[in-house]
Amino acid sequence: MRLNGKNRFPAIDFYRYFYGKDCKSGKPLNLYLVSLAHDHLTKIQHHLASLDQSTREALDDATQFKSYKKNEYLLLAGEVCKSGFQIVSGVARKFYLNDGKEITTELFFADDIAVSLESYTGQKPSREYIQALEPLSASITYYQTFQELKQQHKSLLELDLMMTEYYALWLEERLFQFHTLDATERYKLLLEKQPHFVQQIPLTYLASYLGVSLETLSRIRAKI
Amino acid sequence: MRLNGKNRFPAIDFYRYFYGKDCKSGKPLNLYLVSLAHDHLTKIQHHLASLDQSTREALDDATQFKSYKKNEYLLLAGEVCKSGFQIVSGVARKFYLNDGKEITTELFFADDIAVSLESYTGQKPSREYIQALEPLSASITYYQTFQELKQQHKSLLELDLMMTEYYALWLEERLFQFHTLDATERYKLLLEKQPHFVQQIPLTYLASYLGVSLETLSRIRAKI
DNA sequence: TATTTTATTTGACCTACATCAAATTCGACT
DNA sequence: AGTCGAATTTGATGTAGGTCAAATAAAATA
Numbered sequence: 006m007r008l009n010g011k012n013r014f015p016a017i018d019f020y021r022y023f024y025g026k027d028c029k030s031g032k033p034l035n036l037y038l039v040s041l042a043h044d045h046l047t048k049i050q051h052h053l054a055s056l057d058q059s060t061r062e063a064l065d066d067a068t069q070f071k072s073y074k075k076n077e078y079l080l081l082a083g084e085v086c087k088s089g090f091q092i093v094s095g096v097a098r099k100f101y102l103n104d105g106k107e108i109t110t111e112l113f114f115a116d117d118i119a120v121s122l123e124s125y126t127g128q129k130p131s132r133e134y135i136q137a138l139e140p141l142s143a144s145i146t147y148y149q150t151f152q153e154l155k156q157q158h159k160s161l162l163e164l165d166l167m168m169t170e171y172y173a174l175w176l177e178e179r180l181f182q183f184h185t186l187d188a189t190e191r192y193k194l195l196l197e198k199q200p201h202f203v204q205q206i207p208l209t210y211l212a213s214y215l216g217v218s219l220e221t222l223s224r225i226r227a228k229i
Numbered sequence: 230m231r232l233n234g235k236n237r238f239p240a241i242d243f244y245r246y247f248y249g250k251d252c253k254s255g256k257p258l259n260l261y262l263v264s265l266a267h268d269h270l271t272k273i274q275h276h277l278a279s280l281d282q283s284t285r286e287a288l289d290d291a292t293q294f295k296s297y298k299k300n301e302y303l304l305l306a307g308e309v310c311k312s313g314f315q316i317v318s319g320v321a322r323k324f325y326l327n328d329g330k331e332i333t334t335e336l337f338f339a340d341d342i343a344v345s346l347e348s349y350t351g352q353k354p355s356r357e358y359i360q361a362l363e364p365l366s367a368s369i370t371y372y373q374t375f376q377e378l379k380q381q382h383k384s385l386l387e388l389d390l391m392m393t394e395y396y397a398l399w400l401e402e403r404l405f406q407f408h409t410l411d412a413t414e415r416y417k418l419l420l421e422k423q424p425h426f427v428q429q430i431p432l433t434y435l436a437s438y439l440g441v442s443l444e445t446l447s448r449i450r451a452k453i
Numbered sequence: 454t455a456t457t458t459t460a461t462t463t464g465a466c467c468t469a470c471a472t473c474a475a476a477t478t479c480g481a482c483t
Numbered sequence: 484a485g486t487c488g489a490a491t492t493t494g495a496t497g498t499a500g501g502t503c504a505a506a507t508a509a510a511a512t513a
Contacts, residue, residue: 044351103409110404122401126394127268162386169393170350176400177346180334183407184440185327187469208491216408218471223492412500432461445500447462 045174049167052160060158067150073137079119080135086124088147092117095141098210101133109213112206119143122172138206188217189225269398273391276384284382291374297361303343304359310348312371316341319365322434325357333437336430343367346396362430412441413449 056064070093073079079090079097090097092113099111099119110133113119124131125148155162182191192215196203202211212222280288294317297303303314303321314321316337323335323343334357337343348355349372379386406415416439420427427435436446 044353048351101405108408110401122394123398126398127272129268159383159386162383162390166386166390166393169390169397170346173393173397173400174347174350176397176404177334180400180404180407181325183404184332189469219490220472220492221470224470227492442501443461444463444502448500451462 045167045171049164049171052164052167056160056164060160063154063158064146064161067154068144068146071143071145073141073143075137075139077137077141078134079137079141079143080121080124080131080133082132082134083130084124085128086121086131087128087149088120088145089125089151090119090135090143090145092119093142093144095143096138096205097135097141098138098206098214099133099135100210100213107213109210112202112210112214114201114205118168138210183216188215188221189228191215191217192222192225193229269391269395273388273395276388276391280384280388284384287378287382288370288385291378292368292370295367295369297365297367299361299363301361301365302358303361303365303367304345304348304355304357306356306358307354308348309352310345310355311352311373312344312369313349313375314343314359314367314369316343317366317368319367320362320429321359321365322362322430322438323357323359324434324437331437333434336426336434336438338425338429342392362434407440412439412445413452415439415441416446416449417453 068091073095080086082102090113092115094115097113097119098109099113099121100107100109102108111119113135119135121131121133121135123129124133128148151161151165155165182194186194195211195215202214206214208222209219212219215222217225292315297319304310306326314337316339318339321337321343322333323337323345324331324333326332335343337359343359345355345357345359347353348357352372375385375389379389406418410418419435419439426438430438432446433443436443439446441449
């Protein structure tokens with residue numbers, strides 16, 4: 006699949022976690038990442054822009070489109086995550102089951118790449134589900150193929166490293182937020198920095214993603 | 230610095246996050262990683278073992294030892310994390326300040342590699358501190374040097390990717406635990422799987438690492 | 454060994470948030 | 484428009500764990 010010249014593996018949501026200040030006090034927050042993630046994404050963009058022609062073509066040729074209906078699963082727990090899904094359009098979520106309850110850990114929008122890292126990197130059964138929340142189309146790159154491509158094109162190996170670093174930074178940021186912000190602050194931050202999350206994601210999933218109960222999130226919204 | 234043949238960049242604590250069951254019920258836990266991290270470390274070990282001679286020597290030559298006194302900082306907030314620290318002996322912690330309070334995010338033992346990822350990968354001022362908790366010696370590899378080595382030796386680029394993946398998996402596991410276990414369960418798990426943490430780390434830091442107050446941890450210990 | 458300092462425990466109280474349950478609003482479909 | 488089911492809100496109540504303060508215990512230093 007080719008997108009003639011248009012960057013692939015690009016944005017991973019450019020605005021995600023580009024936070025600058027504490028939403029409670031309004032004063033600069035002692036924030037872990039602040040603009041870090043932003044810089045890191047810029048780095049990735051640059052890297053992508055400077056991929057040589059043959060690499061880009063090899064990469065494009067290795068991918069294919071696939072469409073999913075609303076609520077359809079891109080990945081089921083128990084399956085091996087044999088490919089990475091770059092969202093072309095639509096919205097998806099990643100979640101796991103604990104004690105019979107779904108815990109949503111990540112939300113995916115256009116350009117984001119959805120994988121279950123543990124399953125993908127180890128090629129073992131996933132404990133996570135990836136589910137389309139609305140009709141969705143994704144460009145798919147198979148693990149096996151990408152592994153081979155990385156051997157042939159060092160720049161793709163570098164790309165993989167950068168994206169993994171980015172994910173790790175994102176996880177650090179998430180941990181940071183859970184440790185330092187209360188539910189209201191987390192919601193306000195989301196509202197400020199990723200308003201599309203709030204607009205497009207059903208409350209249940211949003212609450213789970215923010216680590217609060219549905220009822221509490223509802224009260225928070227009423228209060229603000 | 231050479232360690233004639235002995236693997237470097239190795240363990241990162243082989244037993245870390247190799248959990249199999251729920252400490253509350255004793256029944257198998259719907260656990261995210263279970264043996265995943267273990268497998269991933271095995272993969273890293275294999276990769277290390279199969280580095281070719283020239284690569285290993287280049288790597289060894291690029292490192293040097295450094296010793297730190299108790300409470301001395303390997304990295305201060307505000308500084309750029311210009312190197313990775315592989316602990317040879319001693320114990321260290323990573324923490325940041327929030328609202329004047331220290332939040333400990335990671336504990337390092339022999340063979341672990343201590344860095345501030347955001348600072349290291351972006352070569353920008355760190356928001357985290359890394360501090361020796363007792364007399365410590367570390368083998369140091371400079372960022373700049375390692376970047377160059379990665380260009381010359383693809384296997385080191387692959388190594389970096391694997392280690393970053395490992396760190397991301399570790400972060401996922403940590404998030405998982407915070408979402409699914411209460412303070413007592415987290416402590417019990419730590420006690421079961423990483424007893425050396427409990428033995429060697431002062432309670433204050435341990436509490437912070439577990440995300441509870443000092444007093445609560447003290448009560449948990451009294452209760453068990 | 455006595456004395457100060459630091460680490461840990463214990464107690465009393467409080468708050469953010471969960472849980473359960475009922476009410477309401479919103480949408481989809483006939 | 485009217486009906487059914489799902490999503491969201493609102494209410495009442497419970498609790499894990501935080502905070503502040505005081506009491507020990509342990510460690511360091513004179």
